[in-house]
Amino acid sequence: MxxxxxxxxxxxxxxxxxxxxxxxxxxxxxxxxxxxxxxxxxxxxxxxxxxxxxxxxxxxxxxxxxxxxxxxxxxxxxxxxxxxxxxxxxxxxxxxxxxxxxxxxxxxxxxxxxxxxxxxxxxxxxxxxxxxxxxxxxxxxxxxxxxxxxxxxxxxxxxxxxxxxxxxxxxxxxxxxxxxxxxxxxSLFTFNIEDDRIKDIPGVVAKDVEVKVLETDLWSEGPLLITHWGMSAPSILKLSAFGALEFAKRDYKFQIEINFIKKSFEECLDTLKTLKQDLAKKTVFKSTQFELPKRLWHKLVLASNMVEDTRWADLNKLQLENLASQLTQAIFNVNGKSTFKxxxxxxxxxxxxxxxxxxxxxxxxxxxxxxxxxxxxxxxxxxxxxxxxxxxxxxxxxxxxx
Missing domain, CATH: 3.50.50.60 (FAD/NAD(P)-binding domain)
Structure with missing residues (x-):
């Protein structure tokens, strides 16, 4: 024909x-x-x-x-x-x-x-x-x-x-x-991550984060969605597109560093020291800060060597630094990818x-x-x-x- x-x-x-x-x-x-x-x-x-x-x-x-x-x-x-x-x-x-x-x-x-x-x-x-x-x-x-x-x-x-x-x-x-x-x-895929800090909180969205891929120049920013298998949303999908060739070379095994609040470690630490004074009698666990989702805050607090009834007044220097690190320099191991929708x-x-x-x-x-x-x-x-x-x-x- x-x-x-x-x-x-x-x-x-x-x-x-x-x-x-x-x-x-x-x-x-x-x-x-x-x-x-x-x-x-x-x-x-x-x-x-x-x-x-x-x-x-x-x-x-x-x-x-x-x-x-x-x-x-x-x-x-x-x-x-x-x-x-x-x-x-x-x-x-x-x-x-x-x-x-x-x-x-x-x-x-x-x-x-x-x-x-x-x-x-x-x-x-x-x-x-x-x-x-x-x-x-x-x-x-x-x-x-x-x-x-x-x-x-x-x-x-x-x-x-x-x-x-x-x-x-x-x-x-x-x-x-x-x-x-x-x-x-x-290209355009989500990251598979197994980590206690995101376990059991699928559906939680951090509205504006910065994500870096360690040992590369790759980075992105935007919303981050925690899923049953790891992480998704624009900050991750953009990385997956721009890093498609690099991630394939690494067999989809690499590390990312997330700044959940887009402040420097030092800025965050200063804010936490102020909160230690202002919220002295309250528990850190229940005092969600930086407009983070409550369930994510809970996970990051527990990952900073604290328990649920730890009060702000009782925080030592190491615990403050741990929390500042979790908020601004949290490292996650990516092991594999999943299809986006x-x-x-x-x-x-x-x-x-x-x-x-x-x-x-x-x-x-x-x-x-x-x-x-x-x-x-x-x-x-x-x-x-x-x-x-x-x-x-x-x-x-x-x-x-x-």
Whole structure:
């Protein structure tokens, strides 16, 4: 079967590109090949089923700082199509977005199905054909035509866009076409930690902490969530993205130092000495300080060689220093990782030096385009990976439609 344009991958980037191509050039016959029984599965689970469409960051130079891989390459593309354009694109199609306190943007409906329905309706409107259960087995170019063998038949096309996300089989086919693949490793994951200081207090959130990875330059700040298996939330997820390659090298075994109150050890010690005078008759255990969650404070107090009925007045120099250390320099051993919710993000993919970021076309093979995480681009959590998908898909679509 012949089509003018074939998109391999029925995810966010694939549908977004197909719709934009068909809208900009209605004369083109556009088809999507999706290996699964349904497309847009990652959209479905994104943001806990609400779909974190993008992030309310409107300055390209600021936006690129959320991409551990792809920061330099995305600056130009974000000047062509970024957050404001994404919002306008969806609003034109009846999908209104809202901004949450942390900058994440979701459909007002709070349902990822709204985004899925938008894509399916637009694809139908512009006569984009979607072939489900079509797993690509081979891809080659002969006489300026691409030939694609799938599990359910063969296709040919003048132009191809690869939007399969992190797909090892597709990466292998691209390697056969002379492209280089940066070794994939997980990004965006939580840390597995067994420690009495966080045992039995899952769900506790420290609102603003600083986390450093010992023996590296890696650090981050933000909210910290204690889970059944260790730690999560933005401070940890950001570290996991920027440290993806380093942590893989270490087999996910390393140490982190947490400053729960973002004050220096000396500042903290001075405050504790003042509290020793002001709260002399009260117990330390029951006198939660520094706006910390009560259960976390209890754990850190007990870890400082105190008991529940230790009074402030009775604290000795060592106990004060121990508590200051637990609050500002607490060291935890990380041993392994866990998936963040149901969202899978991988660092790795097509080498960025082999792509023209003015068009998202291969520098090696004419009329072969890329969008989304098939490239070696990934971001921290918060809607940034989707923004990369929309931007790449839009620019590739514009190039293909011409």
């Amino acid at each position: 012949h089509k003018d344009v074939i998109i391999i991958g029925g995810g966010a980037a694939g549908f977004f590109a197909a719709i934009n191509i068909a809208e900009q050039n209605p004369s083109l016959k556009v088809a999507i090949l999706e290996r699964g029984a349904a497309g847009l599965t990652k959209v479905k689970v994104s943001g806990g089923g609400r779909c974190n469409v993008t992030h309310a960051e409107f300055i390209p130079q600021e936006l690129i700082q959320n991409y551990p891989r792809g920061e330099k390459e995305l600056l130009g593309p974000f000047h062509q199509f970024m957050t404001g354009d994404t919002i306008e694109w969806f609003e034109k199609r009846g999908v209104e977005l809202k901004i949450e306190d942390d900058g994440r943007m979701f459909p007002v409906s709070n349902s990822s199905q709204t985004i899925i329905d938008c894509f399916l309706n637009e694809a139908e409107k512009y006569q984009v054909e979607v072939f489900y259960n079509h797993s690509v087995k081979s891809l080659e170019q002969k006489n300026e035509l691409f030939h694609i063998e799938t599990s359910q038949g063969n296709f040919s096309s003048e132009k191809i866009l690869i939007a399969t996300g992190s797909n090892p089989k597709i990466w292998k086919l691209l390697e056969d076409l002379r492209h280089t693949i940066s070794q994939p490793v997980p 149901e969202e899978f993000v991988t660092a790795g993919g097509v080498n960025l030096k082999e792509v023209n970021f003015k068009t998202f076309e291969s520098k090696y093979i004419k009329n072969l385009f890329f969008a989304g995480e098939v490239l070696n681009i990934d971001a921290v959590t918060g809607g940034f990976n989707f923004q990369n998908a929309w931007t790449g898909a839009y620019i590739a679509a514009k190039s293909i439609a011409q």
